[in-house]
Amino acid sequence: MSDEANKGLNSPLRRKLLMGMAALPAITMLPRTSFAQAPATSVVNTTGLAVTDTEVTVGILHSVTGTMAISETGSVEAEKLAIEQINASGGVLGRKIKFIQEDGASDWPTFAEKAKKLLVNDKCAAVMGCWTSASRKAVLPVFEQYNGMLYYPTFYEGLEQSKNVIYTGQEATQQIIAGLDWVNKTKGAKTFYLLGSDYIWPRTSNKIARKHIEGHLQGAKVVGEEYFPLGHTQFNSVINKIKLTKPDVIYAIIVGGSNVAFYKQLKAAGIDLSKQTLLTISVTEDEIDGIGGENIAGAFACMKYFQSLDNANNKAFVSAFKKMWGEKTVIGDVTQAAYLGPWLWKLTVEKAGSFDIDKVAAASPGVEFKGAPEGYVRIHENHHLWSKTRVGKAKADGQYELVYETADLVEPDPFPKGYQ
Amino acid sequence: MINARFFNRSELIGFLALAVLLFVILPLSLDIFRLNLVAKYLTYAFVGIGLVICWGYGGILSLGQGVFFGLGGYCMAMYLKLEASSVENTKIQSTPGIPDFMDWNQLTALPFFWKPFHSFPLTLVAILLVPGIFALIIGAAMFKRRVGGVYFAIITQAIAAILTILIIGQQGYTGGVNGITDLRTLHGWDIRTDHAKFILYFVEVVLLFACVIAAQFIRLTKLGRILVAMREQEDRVRFSGYSVANFKIFAFCAAAIFAAIGGAMFTLEVGFMSPSFVGIVPSIEMVIYTAVGGRMSIFGAVWGSLLVNFAKTSLSESFPQLWLFGLGALFIAVVLAFPNGLSGIWADYVQPRVDRLFGSRKSGWNDNSVADGAPAE
Numbered sequence: 187m188s189d190e191a192n193k194g195l196n197s198p199l200r201r202k203l204l205m206g207m208a209a210l211p212a213i214t215m216l217p218r219t220s221f222a223q224a225p226a227t228s229v230v231n232t233t234g235l236a237v238t239d240t241e242v243t244v245g246i247l248h249s250v251t252g253t254m255a256i257s258e259t260g261s262v263e264a265e266k267l268a269i270e271q272i273n274a275s276g277g278v279l280g281r282k283i284k285f286i287q288e289d290g291a292s293d294w295p296t297f298a299e300k301a302k303k304l305l306v307n308d309k310c311a312a313v314m315g316c317w318t319s320a321s322r323k324a325v326l327p328v329f330e331q332y333n334g335m336l337y338y339p340t341f342y343e344g345l346e347q348s349k350n351v352i353y354t355g356q357e358a359t360q361q362i363i364a365g366l367d368w369v370n371k372t373k374g375a376k377t378f379y380l381l382g383s384d385y386i387w388p389r390t391s392n393k394i395a396r397k398h399i400e401g402h403l404q405g406a407k408v409v410g411e412e413y414f415p416l417g418h419t420q421f422n423s424v425i426n427k428i429k430l431t432k433p434d435v436i437y438a439i440i441v442g443g444s445n446v447a448f449y450k451q452l453k454a455a456g457i458d459l460s461k462q463t464l465l466t467i468s469v470t471e472d473e474i475d476g477i478g479g480e481n482i483a484g485a486f487a488c489m490k491y492f493q494s495l496d497n498a499n500n501k502a503f504v505s506a507f508k509k510m511w512g513e514k515t516v517i518g519d520v521t522q523a524a525y526l527g528p529w530l531w532k533l534t535v536e537k538a539g540s541f542d543i544d545k546v547a548a549a550s551p552g553v554e555f556k557g558a559p560e561g562y563v564r565i566h567e568n569h570h571l572w573s574k575t576r577v578g579k580a581k582a583d584g585q586y587e588l589v590y591e592t593a594d595l596v597e598p599d600p601f602p603k604g605y606q
Numbered sequence: 607m608i609n610a611r612f613f614n615r616s617e618l619i620g621f622l623a624l625a626v627l628l629f630v631i632l633p634l635s636l637d638i639f640r641l642n643l644v645a646k647y648l649t650y651a652f653v654g655i656g657l658v659i660c661w662g663y664g665g666i667l668s669l670g671q672g673v674f675f676g677l678g679g680y681c682m683a684m685y686l687k688l689e690a691s692s693v694e695n696t697k698i699q700s701t702p703g704i705p706d707f708m709d710w711n712q713l714t715a716l717p718f719f720w721k722p723f724h725s726f727p728l729t730l731v732a733i734l735l736v737p738g739i740f741a742l743i744i745g746a747a748m749f750k751r752r753v754g755g756v757y758f759a760i761i762t763q764a765i766a767a768i769l770t771i772l773i774i775g776q777q778g779y780t781g782g783v784n785g786i787t788d789l790r791t792l793h794g795w796d797i798r799t800d801h802a803k804f805i806l807y808f809v810e811v812v813l814l815f816a817c818v819i820a821a822q823f824i825r826l827t828k829l830g831r832i833l834v835a836m837r838e839q840e841d842r843v844r845f846s847g848y849s850v851a852n853f854k855i856f857a858f859c860a861a862a863i864f865a866a867i868g869g870a871m872f873t874l875e876v877g878f879m880s881p882s883f884v885g886i887v888p889s890i891e892m893v894i895y896t897a898v899g900g901r902m903s904i905f906g907a908v909w910g911s912l913l914v915n916f917a918k919t920s921l922s923e924s925f926p927q928l929w930l931f932g933l934g935a936l937f938i939a940v941v942l943a944f945p946n947g948l949s950g951i952w953a954d955y956v957q958p959r960v961d962r963l964f965g966s967r968k969s970g971w972n973d974n975s976v977a978d979g980a981p982a983e
């Protein structure tokens with residue numbers, strides 16, 4: 187970077203131009219191929235992050251070994267795709283993104299150790315990572331202490347908000363309320379049986395679901411609520427109880443491998459999901475891959491994204507993803523949310539005109555991404571995303587068919603009043 | 607029949623080398639991030655030292671040391687969490703003044719067993735006593751009934767699994783699978799700063815050496831001899847009139863307390879505690895550190911913990927997708943080629959050369975050959 191370029195950037199006119207560009211996301215999305223325009227490193231990086239004249243380093247922190255690897259691999263793939271696409275279109279503030287990948291090994295303390303390494307040792311300008319709430323809770327103090335920026339992709343229980351995290355998945359109310367309203371309205375559902383794996387996300391989600399069912403749906407009630415340890419595979423007793431109580435809706439938040447046993451046993455017990463309404467918020471296309479489409483066909487899932495969404499952004503995304511990672515890969519809700527991370531970061535950095543964490547955090551609210559496969563998203567003041575809630579019906583081929591979507595974007599509300 | 611010299615010459619060299627490394631070389635050569643990682647590795651060395659006494663000398667293989675590591679860690683974490691959950695810090699909750707995860711689980715008052723952890727002295731006592739008494743109960747129940755060997759190992763493993771499930775299941779009281787996170791201050795002193803990490807490192811190393819000396823003391827007394835005798839021929843010891851069960855209980859409790867100190871230091875160094883240290887996998891990993899270091903050698907346990915964890919970090923940083931294979935290969939290689947671990951390599955290959963160099967083969971290190979010899983299996 188020459189001195190002339192330095193001066194050029196510092197001139198008021200140039201600044202105004204940059205700010206003008208940042209205010210118009212449509213323009214910032216145009217490919218910028220000329221690296222000569224890049225502003226000087228000393229200007230865009232005043233806090234010693236790993237930014238050079240041509241490169242900026244970000245971290246990818248997911249489990250690629252251990253029990254969570256099967257879920258998190260999709261996120262890693264989506265993030266790498268996004269980074270490659272951003273680089274192909276000129277990078278961020280004229281700099282190519284270089285990524286350092288670390289393995290959280292499905293182990294929360296390892297996540298904390300690696301997060302610290304990415305921030306302290308590698309000075310990453312941003313980190314895309316984590317999947318489970320436990321891993322996020324483990325790294326959160328690290329990001330706050332060393333002032334890093336985390337883009338977290340998973341739908342989660344809410345009750346959290348941090349300057350140092352952008353939550354690109356849904357918090358609990360965004361995933362739950364619209365789905366319950368829909369099932370109440372279209373199916374006339376009055377009785378609900380709540381199921382979940384026993385940890386914070388299903389418990390908090392069911393708590394919100396129960397408050398909504400009992401407080402906001404006319405005449406509706408919860409007829410049962412049960413939890414199972416992670417990895418549980420014997421659902422026969424609860425399936426018998428369901429047969430006895432005959433709820434209008436089975437509301438299932440069972441995660442991971444337990445899903446395979448649950449849906450197979452449900453089918454074996456003669457519960458036909460085309461007659462019995464089942465609504466889940468924990469089964470994406472990735473999980474169906476393991477469960478088998480024929481075992482879950484007919485169930486409804488409440489998400490913000492399905493691979494089958496019919497819009498131009500999504501078609502381009504799906505074909506690029508398959509081209510990079512193979513025809514057989516499926517794309518679930520979280521994978522799409524992970525894809526948003528690098529893009530939102532790029533747009534925010536260009537809006538802020540700086541890689542500095544404080545400036546990026548401050549510039550985040552209001553950043554919108556029109557190229558999102560799910561349609562359109564915008565970052566809220568509370569660092570969560572405005573997005574639509576959608577209901578899909580599982581088909582035997584492992585895909586969801588969209589049956590309902592909210593008309594407007596749903597406001598994220600991580601600390602919902604009246605639901606706590 | 608305590609030996610005239612507390613350390614023989616080769617042990618003294620080992621002791622001094624470790625002291626120089628931990629007190630001088632590492633603090634001077636590493637930045638605070640890496641030093642903090644070393645501190646984390648060393649917390650496992652406490653468990654390793656306990657295992658040398660309990661397994662190496664006493665012949666009691668415990669696959670549940672994570673239980674005691676976790677109990678010590680949880681005791682410390684509960685104190686730190688209460689301090690971090692002051693009414694002022696938690697005013698957005700529906701019940702301010704209790705830990706955040708309790709509030710999420712609709713608890714409205716602090717459970718009774720959390721209350722003692724408001725006090726720092728009581729916490730320190732609990733860190734030693736809770737795991738100690740737990741080990742005493744398990745030990746008494748097992749050894750008095752002459753449960754030993756493989757059965758004991760399986761039972762300790764089951765206890766580790768039970769405790770993990772209990773902690774995860776009772777998330778309102780324990781933080782569940784997330785563990786106890788977001789710990790900030792110790793008695794008003796911010797443990798997250800670089801300065802604090804530096805001081806904590808030295809506190810830990812001092813404690814580690816205290817444990818090394820305590821373990822060496824146990825080894826050299828008559829007690830240590832009886833442990834070895836028990837391992838080799840339990841019945842003969844019993845017929846000689848010793849209460850075998852009591853000695854075993856002692857060794858097991860000592861190992862538990864060492865592990866608990868490690869766990870408490872872990873919480874301070876890393877800043878949180880979670881059930882993932884209590885379960886079967888971490889417990890077995892801790893046994894592996896000791897095996898790699900050499901289960902007959904107190905210093906070997908420290909070196910084993912340091913080197914295996916160092917390998918773990920550096921392999922996973924370089925090969926995020928393949929590192930587990932590398933680590934596995936390393937274990938297999940060490941166990942196959944050097945059944946006595948690193949300390950075996952030292953004793954077989956390095957030590958003779960050192961002795962020859964100084965021309966003093968007669969002196970010293972065979973004094974303890976009974977205790978140092980490889981177990982007959």
